Amino acid sequence: MNFHTRKWVKPEDLNPNGTLFGGSLLRWIDEEAAIYAISQLDNQRVVTKFMSEINFVSSARQGDVIELGMTATHFGRTSLTLRAEVRNKITRKSILTVEKMVFVNLDENGEPALHGRTQIRYADELFEAYRRGKVEAPTASEDEARLEELMH
Numbered sequence: 001m002n003f004h005t006r007k008w009v010k011p012e013d014l015n016p017n018g019t020l021f022g023g024s025l026l027r028w029i030d031e032e033a034a035i036y037a038i039s040q041l042d043n044q045r046v047v048t049k050f051m052s053e054i055n056f057v058s059s060a061r062q063g064d065v066i067e068l069g070m071t072a073t074h075f076g077r078t079s080l081t082l083r084a085e086v087r088n089k090i091t092r093k094s095i096l097t098v099e100k101m102v103f104v105n106l107d108e109n110g111e112p113a114l115h116g117r118t119q120i121r122y123a124d125e126l127f128e129a130y131r132r133g134k135v136e137a138p139t140a141s142e143d144e145a146r147l148e149e150l151m152h
């Protein structure tokens with residue numbers, strides 16, 4: 001599983017218990033998963049169709065640095081299924097897991113469309129696609145993030 005994005009838990013992300021609010025975490029996860037699905041399927045028109053049980057394994061506190069991880073577990077005809085995990089960047093302690101998130105690839109009419117993908121594309125393959133002009137070039141900061149990922 002690749003952990004792409006890091007977040008710093010700030011006061012505005014806390015619940016009344018003083019720990020990370022689940023709603024903030026879910027928003028981050030949904031966004032991260034959508035970006036992952038867009039990259040894997042080469043299509044900006046993907047929507048979240050289904051999320052399985054969410055296990056809030058342990059809490060995070062203000063000042064913690066956490067990281068969001070995704071991996072594709074199944075390529076369907078029009079769908080992509082992912083597994084997600086959030087963990088503490090320093091201790092690696094698991095904070096949340098979602099066993100199954102399903103994204104659907106849509107056409108310009110918003111209807112499910114075949115995506116033709118069967119396996120995970122890694123960063124180097126994505127770079128090659130950018131070079132060939134098949135995929136829109138990333139911004140400088142996205143480039144940095146991908147380069148960093150390649151170095152690990």
Ligand SMILES: CC(C)(COP(=O)(O)OP(=O)(O)OC[C@H]1O[C@@H](n2cnc3c(N)ncnc32)[C@H](O)[C@@H]1OP(=O)(O)O)[C@@H](O)C(=O)NCCC(=O)NCCS
Nearest residue numbers: 046047048049050075076077078079080102104110111112
């Ligand atoms: C996404 C949407 C167009 C799919 O329509 P649909 O009629 O369910 O489409 P289908 O029945 O053809 O299913 C599409 C794919 O989703 C999968 N799917 C549908 N329901 C599912 C469920 N409950 N769990 C897991 N997968 C499911 C199907 O198996 C199919 O995958 P496959 O083609 O890889 O085999 C429609 O449900 C929709 O617009 N939902 C709202 C999405 C949304 O707004 N999300 C929140 C914001 S991003």
